[in-house]
Amino acid sequence: MTGPAYWPPQAPPTVPPGVPPAFPPPGGQASVAWTAGMPAAPPPAPARPPADVGAVLRLVAAGLLLVAGVLTTIACFLTVFEIEMAFGEPPFEATAWSDSGERFPTPIRWGIPMVVVAAALLAGGVLLLLSRWSASLRGLAAAVAAAGVGGAVAVGWMVSGYVGDLAGSLRELNADLDIDQGLRTGGGVVLLLVSLWTALAAVVPLVLAPVLDAVRARAAVGGGR
C-alpha cells in the first residue's frame, strides 16, 4: 500500500499555497506515491546460508580423537608404575611392554591393547576429517570413533584400576610387615587417564553434529519455501 486509504473515495489532503509541507517528499517533486508515515523498508539482503555447525563439531571431535590417540601412543612408551622396594633393593619399574622385576616370566604387556586403542582413535579422527569432503564416510567415521572411545574408556579404566588396587595392596602389606614400600603412578597411566577424558569429550560434538545437521537441513527446506 502506498498511501492512506479513504472510503468513500475522495481527494487526498492538499497543502495550501505558500505553506511548506511538513514532510518534504523524498526525491523532490518528481517523487510519486509518496505519503507521510514510516520510511520504506530497506531492500532485503540476500539470504545467507545457515552456518554448517555440524561440520565444525565434527572437526572438533576429530581433533579431540587425534589428541587422545597421540596421548595413548605416547603412554605406550612411559612407565606404568614404579615400586620403591624396602631394604635398599632397586625399584621395581613396569612399562607397557616389560618390567624390571620378576613378575613371572612374562610381564603384563599393557601396550598391546593400548596400541590397538590408539590406532582406533587415530583412525576415527582421520575418518571424521575426511568425512568433511565425503559425506558417505560419516557413518563409518562415527562408528570407528565410537569404538575408539569405548576402547579408551576400557583400557584407561582397567589399567588405572589395576595400579590403584596394587597401591592399596602395598599399603596393607606395609602396615602388616611394618616396612615402607611406596608405589608411584607412572606417566603412562596419567596419560591414559587424560586420553580417556579427551576421548569422552569427543562424544559430545560427535552426538550433536548429526542433530545440528538435521536442524540445518530443516532450516534450508523452510527457507526455500
Add this chain to the structure above:
Amino acid sequence: MARRAPGAGTGATEMVGSTVAPPVPGSVRVLRPVRVRQVSAGLAVGAAVAGLLSLALSLDTTRFFFAGDEEPIQSFSRMADGGVVGDEDAAFDRLAWSGPTVLAVVLLVVAATAAVLAARTDRPGGWGSAAQQLAAGAAGLLVAATGVMVVFAASDVSAYEDGEGIVTRWGPAPAVLGAAAVLAVAAAVTARRGRAAVLATIGAGDAS
C-alpha cells in the same frame, strides 16, 4: 501386530510392517520390517547376554603345590570385580573388568532397542545410526577389556611353564567376553543395512 494404515480410509488393515512417506500423494506404502536390522538387534542382545555371563566366570585359576603332591595347598580364581575366590591372601595384584563390561551391556541393550526401531522404516535414519554407534562403542569396550584381560592372564599363566609348584590355567571369562565383542561388532555392522520390502501400496480410495 495389526494396525490401520494411515490414509487408507477404506477399512484396509495392515497386518505387518510399517509405513513411510507415500510415493504419490494419497497413497501409503506398506513395508515389511527390515530383517537384517532385526538380526542386528538380536546380535546386540546376544552380546549383552555373553557380557553378563562373563561377569560370573573366572579369568584364571592358580594352584600352589608342594613338590610331588597332587592336592593343592592353596588356590584362587580371579573374578570380574577384582576379587578372588579361594585363598584371598595368595593374590597380590587384582584386575577388575566388571565396570567396562556393565557399561557395554547397557549400551548394547539401548543399541538393540534402536535397531528394532530402525527396522520399522525403509531407510535406517537416526535410529539406525544410533544403534550402530552404540553397538560400536560397546564393541570397543569389550574388545579392549578382552585385550587387557588376555595380556594379564597370559602373564599369570606363564608361571605354569617356569614356576615350581605353581599351576595357572585360563578361565572361561576371556573367551566369553571375546565372543561378546565379536557379536557386538556384528551388531554394529548390520545395524544400518538392508532395505524394506514393499508389501503393498494402499491408495487413497482403494487397496492394492
